[in-house]
Amino acid sequence: MALGLRSPPPRAAVEHLVRQAVYHRLGMPLPRLAQAPNPLVVNVSARHCHLTPQAVEALFGNAHQLQVHKWLYQEGQFAAKESVTLIGPRSRVISNLRILGPCRNLNQVELAYTDSIALGFEIPLRLSGNIQGTPGCMLMGPNGFFEMQEGVIRALRHVHMSPADAEFYGVTKGDDMRLRIGGPCALTLDKMLVRVDKSFKLEVHIDTDEGNACNLQPETPCELLK
């Protein structure tokens, strides 16, 4: 795996540490949310795909390995340098569809509804990985085409968390939480699926429709609620 740019820590992570330090220095008790074991990071996932090694070879050539463009917040996950062209059911295309690595054992394209409407798709809302019976599409890379028989979805908005986070918030895997997002276009996402794994860092993933609806910026206040 090639070296990629290590991103600076997200603003929410820095703020969380500063808040804890300030309360400590002032000798004041920490407010409830500042006691959270981890900072709340909210990231917008633009449209992207996950591919199998076979699909990567068909698109980019024999034995091709994805190159790291940028490391993502979840450990070991990265945006690849490689992107593909997606060809939808009406021959409309989206260029530069980013591949996220590392490779998986299934092919999946995650779009926002605005993307799918532009392409002429009707796509279902699914938990990532649950792609049976979903529409397919054609992908095009520098080495050729790869046809996906299924796998085009809108991913259910979700929050990754460790068991310690789940305990703090009083939730378990599969629960729904709410995410309150502030600012001039404030909104509350009412169904935020909880995914728990000890490898997960606390992070909410929303798509570009959700991110643009509330104009999510690095400084926008966010609160995760049971």
Next chain:
Amino acid sequence: MALGLRSPPPRAAVEHLVRQAVYHRLGMPLPRLAQAPNPLVVNVSARHCHLTPQAVEALFGNAHQLQVHKWLYQEGQFAAKESVTLIGPRSRVISNLRILGPCRNLNQVELAYTDSIALGFEIPLRLSGNIQGTPGCMLMGPNGFFEMQEGVIRALRHVHMSPADAEFYGVTKGDDMRLRIGGPCALTLDKMLVRVDKSFKLEVHIDTDEGNACNLQPETPCELLK
């Protein structure tokens, strides 16, 4: 003004009448929301523009009058048959930008943030009509170009209502309300500006980012809250 297609009443309006009739027939007291003087209609405004007669003439020819494609829910408002091509700051274009009629005394383009990002704009969130200092753009029609010096905005989400609706909900012009939208991608829009006029029919206007974030469909349950 040419004749246009009169749309069937929105589903929410039919449901409101049926609900009132059913409770009446059963001899049961109406629940609070069914007592509302008017049905709650929620519509998604796709990107569009409002133009002055001078702009219409520059784009479509001398003495050109907008033709009605479809009447909108607010009395006298319509989607015109005419559309224009918008050319953004990086020479990227959006074709078929719909004109809403009748003509106004200012030129204004209303985009979702997803649109503005695709075009390469940074656009501000503004109340419709409040366009001072906003970015401009170039419009192209079959008769020529028209340059807007300013007027490209994301419109603040808002709800139109009559004084009777405002009294029922206990709000006044300029207040913020909340709109709770149900379904699998449920969310609550926390800042919904109240606009009151005796000519207004009760209607929420949200943009395509907001509508796609919650996958708003005709049958999606919506509730307007103080």
